[in-house]
Amino acid sequence: MDHVVGIQYTSSYSPTKRVTFAEGDFNGLPAHVWPKNASRDDSGVVSIAGVSLPELAEEFGTPLFVVDEDDFRSRCRALARAYGAPERVHYASKAFLTRAIARWVAEEGLSLDVASYGELRVALAADFPAERITAHGNNKQAEYLQLCVESGVEHVVLDSFQEIEELAVEAERQGKVQPVLVRVTPGVDAHTHEFIATSHEDQKFGFSLATGAAFKAALEAHEHPSLNLRGLHCHVGSQVFDADGFSLAAERLMGLLSKLQQELGTKLPVLDLGGGYGIAYTENDTPLDVEKVAKDLISRVRAQAEVLGIEAPEIMVEPGRAIAGPSTVTVYEVGTIKDVNVTDEHTRRYIAVNGGMSDNIRPALYQAEYDARVVSRLCDGEVTDTRVVGSHCESGDILIADERFPNDIRPGDLLALAATGAYCFAMTSRYNMFSRPAVVSVNDGEARLMVRRETIEDFLALEG
Amino acid sequence: MDHVVGIQYTSSYSPTKRVTFAEGDFNGLPAHVWPKNASRDDSGVVSIAGVSLPELAEEFGTPLFVVDEDDFRSRCRALARAYGAPERVHYASKAFLTRAIARWVAEEGLSLDVASYGELRVALAADFPAERITAHGNNKQAEYLQLCVESGVEHVVLDSFQEIEELAVEAERQGKVQPVLVRVTPGVDAHTHEFIATSHEDQKFGFSLATGAAFKAALEAHEHPSLNLRGLHCHVGSQVFDADGFSLAAERLMGLLSKLQQELGTKLPVLDLGGGYGIAYTENDTPLDVEKVAKDLISRVRAQAEVLGIEAPEIMVEPGRAIAGPSTVTVYEVGTIKDVNVTDEHTRRYIAVNGGMSDNIRPALYQAEYDARVVSRLCDGEVTDTRVVGSHCESGDILIADERFPNDIRPGDLLALAATGAYCFAMTSRYNMFSRPAVVSVNDGEARLMVRRETIEDFLALEG
Numbered sequence: 001m002d003h004v005v006g007i008q009y010t011s012s013y014s015p016t017k018r019v020t021f022a023e024g025d026f027n028g029l030p031a032h033v034w035p036k037n038a039s040r041d042d043s044g045v046v047s048i049a050g051v052s053l054p055e056l057a058e059e060f061g062t063p064l065f066v067v068d069e070d071d072f073r074s075r076c077r078a079l080a081r082a083y084g085a086p087e088r089v090h091y092a093s094k095a096f097l098t099r100a101i102a103r104w105v106a107e108e109g110l111s112l113d114v115a116s117y118g119e120l121r122v123a124l125a126a127d128f129p130a131e132r133i134t135a136h137g138n139n140k141q142a143e144y145l146q147l148c149v150e151s152g153v154e155h156v157v158l159d160s161f162q163e164i165e166e167l168a169v170e171a172e173r174q175g176k177v178q179p180v181l182v183r184v185t186p187g188v189d190a191h192t193h194e195f196i197a198t199s200h201e202d203q204k205f206g207f208s209l210a211t212g213a214a215f216k217a218a219l220e221a222h223e224h225p226s227l228n229l230r231g232l233h234c235h236v237g238s239q240v241f242d243a244d245g246f247s248l249a250a251e252r253l254m255g256l257l258s259k260l261q262q263e264l265g266t267k268l269p270v271l272d273l274g275g276g277y278g279i280a281y282t283e284n285d286t287p288l289d290v291e292k293v294a295k296d297l298i299s300r301v302r303a304q305a306e307v308l309g310i311e312a313p314e315i316m317v318e319p320g321r322a323i324a325g326p327s328t329v330t331v332y333e334v335g336t337i338k339d340v341n342v343t344d345e346h347t348r349r350y351i352a353v354n355g356g357m358s359d360n361i362r363p364a365l366y367q368a369e370y371d372a373r374v375v376s377r378l379c380d381g382e383v384t385d386t387r388v389v390g391s392h393c394e395s396g397d398i399l400i401a402d403e404r405f406p407n408d409i410r411p412g413d414l415l416a417l418a419a420t421g422a423y424c425f426a427m428t429s430r431y432n433m434f435s436r437p438a439v440v441s442v443n444d445g446e447a448r449l450m451v452r453r454e455t456i457e458d459f460l461a462l463e464g
Numbered sequence: 465m466d467h468v469v470g471i472q473y474t475s476s477y478s479p480t481k482r483v484t485f486a487e488g489d490f491n492g493l494p495a496h497v498w499p500k501n502a503s504r505d506d507s508g509v510v511s512i513a514g515v516s517l518p519e520l521a522e523e524f525g526t527p528l529f530v531v532d533e534d535d536f537r538s539r540c541r542a543l544a545r546a547y548g549a550p551e552r553v554h555y556a557s558k559a560f561l562t563r564a565i566a567r568w569v570a571e572e573g574l575s576l577d578v579a580s581y582g583e584l585r586v587a588l589a590a591d592f593p594a595e596r597i598t599a600h601g602n603n604k605q606a607e608y609l610q611l612c613v614e615s616g617v618e619h620v621v622l623d624s625f626q627e628i629e630e631l632a633v634e635a636e637r638q639g640k641v642q643p644v645l646v647r648v649t650p651g652v653d654a655h656t657h658e659f660i661a662t663s664h665e666d667q668k669f670g671f672s673l674a675t676g677a678a679f680k681a682a683l684e685a686h687e688h689p690s691l692n693l694r695g696l697h698c699h700v701g702s703q704v705f706d707a708d709g710f711s712l713a714a715e716r717l718m719g720l721l722s723k724l725q726q727e728l729g730t731k732l733p734v735l736d737l738g739g740g741y742g743i744a745y746t747e748n749d750t751p752l753d754v755e756k757v758a759k760d761l762i763s764r765v766r767a768q769a770e771v772l773g774i775e776a777p778e779i780m781v782e783p784g785r786a787i788a789g790p791s792t793v794t795v796y797e798v799g800t801i802k803d804v805n806v807t808d809e810h811t812r813r814y815i816a817v818n819g820g821m822s823d824n825i826r827p828a829l830y831q832a833e834y835d836a837r838v839v840s841r842l843c844d845g846e847v848t849d850t851r852v853v854g855s856h857c858e859s860g861d862i863l864i865a866d867e868r869f870p871n872d873i874r875p876g877d878l879l880a881l882a883a884t885g886a887y888c889f890a891m892t893s894r895y896n897m898f899s900r901p902a903v904v905s906v907n908d909g910e911a912r913l914m915v916r917r918e919t920i921e922d923f924l925a926l927e928g
């Protein structure tokens with residue numbers, strides 16, 4: 001670095017940090033973090049599915065989301081096998097949804113979970129079969145409920161007593177019977193970050209199991225001739241690594257299911273256990289073994305059914321991140337590099353890239369960590385404390401807070417963050433009038449533009 | 465409430481909470497938080513500048529941003545007076561920028577501060593005079609620097625040694641001399657939230673005063689014939705309430721200015737002290753008195769100049785939030801309402817509105833607080849612990865975490881959050897395929913659509 005000036009100043013710097021890279025292995029691409037078809041050639045250039053990332057950056061610009069279609073589809077198939085049938089697996093579209101992605105999910109035979117009117121619209125625009133769509137939302141508005149019934153979605157997941165009435169009236173108005181599930185908060189704490197935990201009961205979703213609200217809601221739903229109560233739903237959290245939470249929640253729901261079947265004298269064939277399977281964002285993470293989780297869940301539900309003397313329900317699940325997350329990388333160009341002395345003894349290198357919190361809000365919002373590598377060449381400098389920041393006019397615009405990177409990363413290098421398939425493009429903002437990046441899918445040596453880059457003209461076109 | 469079911473369960477509920485509303489005053493509109501021209505009539509309907517919010521919601525839908533043009537312009541004028549000339553005040557466009565807003569700023573004679581290529585493009589598209597634009601950014605890329613020089617912006621604020629070289633080359637290429645300021649980190653801690661503090665030196669912006677990096681950068685900039693060093697810049701933080709930080713930073717920069725003038729034998733006429741003036745988001749906040757801050761700053765800089773035996777520089781400032789923040793409210797419609805027993809003794813009411821973290825990420829990102837009122841009628845219920853949540857599929861989608869609201873708020877009521885003019889629309893995302901809300905400005909009994917609501921078709925049009 002030519003233009004680095006040391007700074008001697010006290011700050012909030014903490015010498016305790018995560019050290020991921022021993023010298024020399026910065027050029028690896030950890031298989032449990034990077035897309036299945038990512039590889040680096042001898043010159044250091046990283047390709048995905050045979051398509052060079054530097055060439056994609058040249059053609060489509062940066063920042064750029066690159067999706068490994070085969071990685072995405074492989075995870076669909078692995079989950080389909082694990083749960084015994086593809087339609088039992090509902091891809092949670094909130095993680096990452098475009099029409100192309102909806103078509104992949106449809107082609108793999110999976111079902112889809114939507115969480116809003118907009119997501120349902122996009123799914124239908126991709127001709128996703130409505131009879132394989134489950135509709136969520138804590139505050140479903142009239143147009144959303146109307147479209148759910150009109151299009152004939154598989155299940156509406158009831159989230160409040162208000163909604164039971166509103167949906168019943170809407171289905172009756174359309175002369176239809178709408179299949180429904182009741183969302184239950186089972187009181188299971190999945191030990192995860194507060195903002196993405198949905199297990200505790202001081203929250204906006206669902207009906208409490210413990211208080212009897214869920215039981216009451218199911219009875220109410222059953223009473224409406226325009227609703228067809230099909231079973232129960234729960235979701236214990238996001239980015240969960242402790243599989244016990246899923247099993248415990250399943251057992252609790254089985255108890256309620258049995259009680260309801262007895263009370264109603266009818267079978268409730270569906271137990272939807274939501275998603276939340278943790279993936280590896282960094283080399284040190286171990287992703288949840290979804291096949292083991294599936295096996296455990298299925299056997300525990302069967303055993304529980306036997307104990308309760310009922311038929312085992314069909315298990316449905318809703319993974320989003322576990323399918324989309326590892327499939328995608330975000331490619332940035334390195335710009336300004338600065339060294340800052342954060343204490344008398346410690347220097348931190350700041351590497352700025354040409355994106356930031358507008359294309360990935362997760363580090364700022366959830367203190368999420370990511371794995372980043374230079375993808376345009378090999379690096380072999382000594383490792384040094386490094387922070388990767390974005391280009392927004394905000395000091396909290398940090399992508400990687402505290403890493404050990406080689407000191408030969410240079411302006412013009414392409415740096416990619418892995419595992420950005422879930423909740424990155426989906427949460428892109430217009431902050432600082434940064435336009436949403438393009439999304440490209442790659443498969444078998446070919447690249448396809450999935451979403452074009454937004455332009456300033458797109459923003460201006462909205463203005464009156 | 466018809467459909468409320470109590471829940472008895474332990475949770476992370478804390479009985480210590482902010483209590484804002486005594487019974488009965490929920491119908492007030494605190495003047496230091498709400499737009500200048502907001503008023504409530506006897507029937508309880510809130511209007512801004514004579515335009516009824518329920519009528520705007522009916523015409524343009526919700527969520528809806530409503531901007532009080534006169535409030536915005538009045539704050540421009542107050543700041544212009546406080547600093548002695550309108551062009552010394554640079555509106556920080558990152559807070560909230562549209563062409564219409566740029567035109568208001570231009571008409572009031574203020575200058576503009578942009579922080580990205582996109583913001584500069586929008587400003588120029590509004591015919592904002594380039595000679596009143598200051599250009600920021602920690603990682604200015606080639607196209608941005610090129611446009612700065614081409615359009616002839618007033619100042620480029622240099623942020624790294626790399627950038628000094630790049631800008632000098634670009635200006636030379638265009639055969640121009642570009643006026644510049646050097647961004648200095650003065651080592652002043654403005655005591656604010658970590659994510660929005662830019663005073664400490666373990667950060668991506670600027671050159672350190674303490675280490676001599678700022679001095680060195682100024683000398684380098686001065687040496688380039690294609691750059692015209694005009695002065696220094698600093699920014700001590702955001703949403704700052706302690707004015708001492710501004711004065712201390714000013715005094716430190718004056719020392720450097722004097723040293724540089726001596727070294728270079730030339731006058732540096734500009735001292736740009738950035739923005740960061742705290743505004744009131746809740747009734748309990750006291751906004752920073754910007755006129756008093758201006759008076760203090762001007763007199764302290766003059767006194768310091770006298771001590772140093774130099775001519776006092778022209779002071780420039782860059783308020784964004786202090787101009788745009790209080791001008792705007794976000795109008796939502798109330799949907800699902802639920803009561804949750806968070807402990808055996810305590811109930812929390814969840815009020816869901818038809819927006820959330822996609823139109824206001826600040827509560828989730830910065831734990832920001834807001835003042836919310838029903839604007840479609842009077843409420844007179846007993847106050848009860850309440851949380852206002854959005855409609856996103858995420859338990860962290862909270863707009864107001866912990867308030868005391870009347871218990872007669874009902875589905876269909878219009879609820880508005882005040883002081884949403886800064887960093888709300890500017891940071892809108894597409895999460896859950898929620899489309900960006902419309903923005904309407906009101907003035908003197910008339911409403912104008914400033915930005916139309918996005919549609920699902922807008923999203924789909926980007927797909928290949």
